[in-house]
Amino acid sequence: MSVIYTLWLRELKRHLRSRSRIVGSLGRPMLFLIVLGFGLGPVFARAGAGNYFQFLVPGVICMEILFTAVFSGVQVIWDRQFGFLKITLVAPVSRFEIMLGKTFGGATVAAIQGFIIFLISLIVGFRIQNLALLPLALVFIFLIAILFTALGITIASLLEDAQGFHLIMNFLVMPLFFLSGALFPLSEIPKILLIIVSINPLSYGVDGLRGTLINDAYFGLTVDLLVLSVVTGLFLLIGSYLFSKIQI
Amino acid sequence: MSTDKTIIEVTNLTKKFKDFTAVDNISFTVKRGEIFAFLGPNGAGKSTTIKMLTTLLLPTKGKMSLDGHDPILEQFTVRRSLGVVFQDPSLDDELTAYENMGFHGMLYKVPRDLRRTRIEKLLKFVELWERKDNLVKTFSGGMKRRLEIARGFLHHPKIFFLDEPTLGLDPQTRNHIWNYIKNLNQSEKITIFFTTHYMEEAERVAQKIAIIDQGKIIAQGTVTDLKNKTQSSTLEETFLKLTGKKIREEKADGVEKMRTRRRVWRRR
Numbered sequence: 001m002s003v004i005y006t007l008w009l010r011e012l013k014r015h016l017r018s019r020s021r022i023v024g025s026l027g028r029p030m031l032f033l034i035v036l037g038f039g040l041g042p043v044f045a046r047a048g049a050g051n052y053f054q055f056l057v058p059g060v061i062c063m064e065i066l067f068t069a070v071f072s073g074v075q076v077i078w079d080r081q082f083g084f085l086k087i088t089l090v091a092p093v094s095r096f097e098i099m100l101g102k103t104f105g106g107a108t109v110a111a112i113q114g115f116i117i118f119l120i121s122l123i124v125g126f127r128i129q130n131l132a133l134l135p136l137a138l139v140f141i142f143l144i145a146i147l148f149t150a151l152g153i154t155i156a157s158l159l160e161d162a163q164g165f166h167l168i169m170n171f172l173v174m175p176l177f178f179l180s181g182a183l184f185p186l187s188e189i190p191k192i193l194l195i196i197v198s199i200n201p202l203s204y205g206v207d208g209l210r211g212t213l214i215n216d217a218y219f220g221l222t223v224d225l226l227v228l229s230v231v232t233g234l235f236l237l238i239g240s241y242l243f244s245k246i247q248i
Numbered sequence: 249m250s251t252d253k254t255i256i257e258v259t260n261l262t263k264k265f266k267d268f269t270a271v272d273n274i275s276f277t278v279k280r281g282e283i284f285a286f287l288g289p290n291g292a293g294k295s296t297t298i299k300m301l302t303t304l305l306l307p308t309k310g311k312m313s314l315d316g317h318d319p320i321l322e323q324f325t326v327r328r329s330l331g332v333v334f335q336d337p338s339l340d341d342e343l344t345a346y347e348n349m350g351f352h353g354m355l356y357k358v359p360r361d362l363r364r365t366r367i368e369k370l371l372k373f374v375e376l377w378e379r380k381d382n383l384v385k386t387f388s389g390g391m392k393r394r395l396e397i398a399r400g401f402l403h404h405p406k407i408f409f410l411d412e413p414t415l416g417l418d419p420q421t422r423n424h425i426w427n428y429i430k431n432l433n434q435s436e437k438i439t440i441f442f443t444t445h446y447m448e449e450a451e452r453v454a455q456k457i458a459i460i461d462q463g464k465i466i467a468q469g470t471v472t473d474l475k476n477k478t479q480s481s482t483l484e485e486t487f488l489k490l491t492g493k494k495i496r497e498e499k500a501d502g503v504e505k506m507r508t509r510r511r512v513w514r515r516r
Contacts, residue, residue: 002354002357003354003355006351006354006355009351010340010343010351013342013343013347014340014342014343017342018342084338084339084340086304086334086336086338087332087334087338087352088355089304090302090303090304090327090330090332091327091352091355091356092323092324092325092327092328092355092356092357093355247305248299248304248305
């Protein structure tokens with residue numbers, strides 16, 4: 001336990017200390033929120049689909065969590081040849097503990113970032129439908145964060161060096177985001193697109209957050225919670241297995 | 249005397265990566281409390297051997313024993329008795345010197361009070377106590393090395409592995425670092441196992457030397473033994489006579505590419 005706590009604390013300290021990183025990573029979601037939220041809002045309203053800004057906020061929170069989480073997971077690539085990770089691997093601690101510590105640390109950081117977006121949205125005009133569901137929304141935020149940090153570590157364990165990093169960002173993270181229903185309602189999209197969205201775990205995160213914050217879930221909160229928990233558990237298992245196989 | 253006892257024993261150790269044999273059937277012993285230099289040109293198999301001894305890599309064949317324990321079967325026992333300073337800096341740049349020490353102590357489960365007193369003692373010893381609350385990224389290469397040495401000693405290891413600890417440092421700093429290491433060796437009876445490309449360093453501090461080339465140990469003994477055997481006046485001459493003057497081309501692997509990229513990133 002103390003090992004997991006140590007590594008968790010380290011990630012947190014590092015993050016809170018680098019103000020440029022905290023502010024910097026808010027740029028992209030803020031752009032989406034303001035440009036799309038207010039830009040597409042009138043068209044969305046005219047189509048009779050309601051308030052697009054309200055609709056978009058959960059999606060953008062997920063965006064911030066997704067990017068921060070995958071990025072902090074993938075950083076293991078750097079850490080593994082140099083730095084802290086290598087010295088951690090010769091310490092008398094198990095790799096499973098190291099993996100868990102890193103995952104929870106990265107996930108906490110991602111969740112904090114997501115929460116900051118949530119707070120900013122509230123200031124800009126976002127309104128929650130049901131305050132009683134807020135704790136459940138936080139559960140979703142943490143689940144999404146853990147899932148995608150574990151995914152990042154899984155990928156980092158498979159990659160030889162940092163060359164493949166941009167490949168992942170463009171061919172995995174971007175599609176995950178765009179094909180999650182973060183930006184559009186799922187009710188009337190083409191069948192094929194719906195199938196793709198349905199196999200994307202992030203869709204259930206977006207949906208769960210939308211369900212808890214603005215009471216607009218497509219799959220339903222129970223399905224969201226179930227799918228997300230199972231996939232998170234799965235990635236924790238796969239991630240820690242592959243992490244234990246890393247050759248330095 | 250306890251110094252007569254063997255602390256590291258390696259027999260017929262071999263490591264193959266696909267068709268390439270990085271370490272080829274090597275055997276050597278290191279005595280308790282000794283300063284042992286492991287020398288060889290680039291790509292000779294030094295780092296691979298250190299990785300196997302420090303439990304990071306499984307050997308293809310052969311036996312190892314560190315302080316009576318097998319690094320494969322008794323991984324945790326062996327790890328607890330080792331201090332390691334790697335070739336690449338392995339500090340956390342975003343944390344302070346004190347925090348780096350603290351985290352290390354927590355990983356090795358050094359009790360809190362003991363941790364505090366040892367950290368203070370060690371940071372004073374490597375003359376970094378005044379800078380304990382500064383972020384490591386503001387440190388020079390030499391200061392980082394000193395901190396790594398202090399950190400490696402925090403859990404009182406029995407064997408200290410140092411992979412090119414003085415690479416890229418100026419002579420003053422190198423001199424300092426060797427003083428610290430020799431000091432620890434003498435006062436705490438800790439065994440030192442190191443690699444270096446600076447032959448005059450090895451000549452000055454090592455009590456015993458093994459030279460490895462192309463995965464095989466081609467000579468071992470004391471400095472005087474090796475110099476006499478090759479009829480050389482310096483260890484550098486001995487080394488060149490034994491390993492030849494040809495420059496070893498190392499393929500730029502993933503790690504080397506990352507090292508270069510990291511340097512570029514850091515400069516920004």
